[in-house]
Amino acid sequence: MTVPTKTLPSGAELPALGLGTYDLDDDETADSVRAALDADYAHIDTAEGYRNEAVIGEALAASDVDRDDVFLTSKVLAKNLNYESVIESCEASLDRLGTDYLDLYLIHWPNPAIS
Template identity: 45%
Template sequence: MTVPMITLNDGTKIPQLGLGVWKMPDDEAPGIIMSALNNGYRHIDTAAAYGNEVGVGKGIAQSDVARDEIFVTSKLWNDRQGFDETLRAFDESMGKLGFETLDMYLIHWPMPAKDKYVETWKAFIRLRDEGRVRAIGVSNFLPDHLERLVDETGVTPCVNQVELHPRFQQAAQRKVHDKLGIATECWSPLGQGEVLGEPALIEIASRYGKSAAQVILRWEIQLGLITIPKSANHDRMRENISVFDFELSDAEMAQIASLDSKDGRIGPDPATADF
């Protein structure tokens, strides 16, 4: 299984579909990561807050896939924002992962009330310029946060990882990303399972002999988004990556677009999140 690549605004290439490891126990991560790599995954998304960077690193080290063939993302947690603290936190993450270089590093949340994300971003730029990180980006940043980063540093994030699924499609946010040249990456791309019972998705899935989850992931792929479904189930991991052998019609894409809801957000609001 070969996953298409997307070229980010700095020229870095990232697999369009990857494995999210949120809530994955650290001691179980090595086996799950090795299984994912054996099934064709080449993009792993972890974070300091997930508590499984050690397990992810072990799984990659123990696999038969070369490190330079795997794209790994980690994220800086909220309590480590600020220039110097960011550099220390990055060193800790790298020690846990066992890497010399990280493929992508993201600021996990903007935390606007703390007002440290610009200084944090400056530390990210330094890490990139030193060659310790290939690509730098953010997660859960709203348009005003993104524009402030660009205005104050001149460096545009490569990626903004945001909640995005059929009930929360973030059309306005995606337009800002397109304008700024930022790739959109989806977290909770399956809506934490809450959207899988949608009749429209089930109907479309039946036409292709696919699952509703596969239809959603295919919809995200065709929108040009990066998607990182989370699963520790080996069969489901194989199912999630098997979305490159069919294509949704324009009418089906429009049918899924109609599922968007103003009340569709599942996670915290980045404007007010403080944790």
């Protein structure tokens, strides 16, 4: 399966099709990630608030798919949008996912109370 991509300003290629992992329990998360990778999905979307990053990291590590072949997205919670908290949240996500980089790190939703 060839999935179309969108070229980001950085030059990275964002697959148009990805697996969203919100509101899945651990077994559903692991099964979904395995099935998606087996079906040649190249984009996994998660967030610190989904509480499934560790399971996703384990599923990725157990797969035969090279980390460089997966576009991995995570998101920071709105309560963690001050400078130090964003860095801490990102580092914690990296640890839970078992990777040293994310392809895309997003603000999950804006928080006007934090500037």
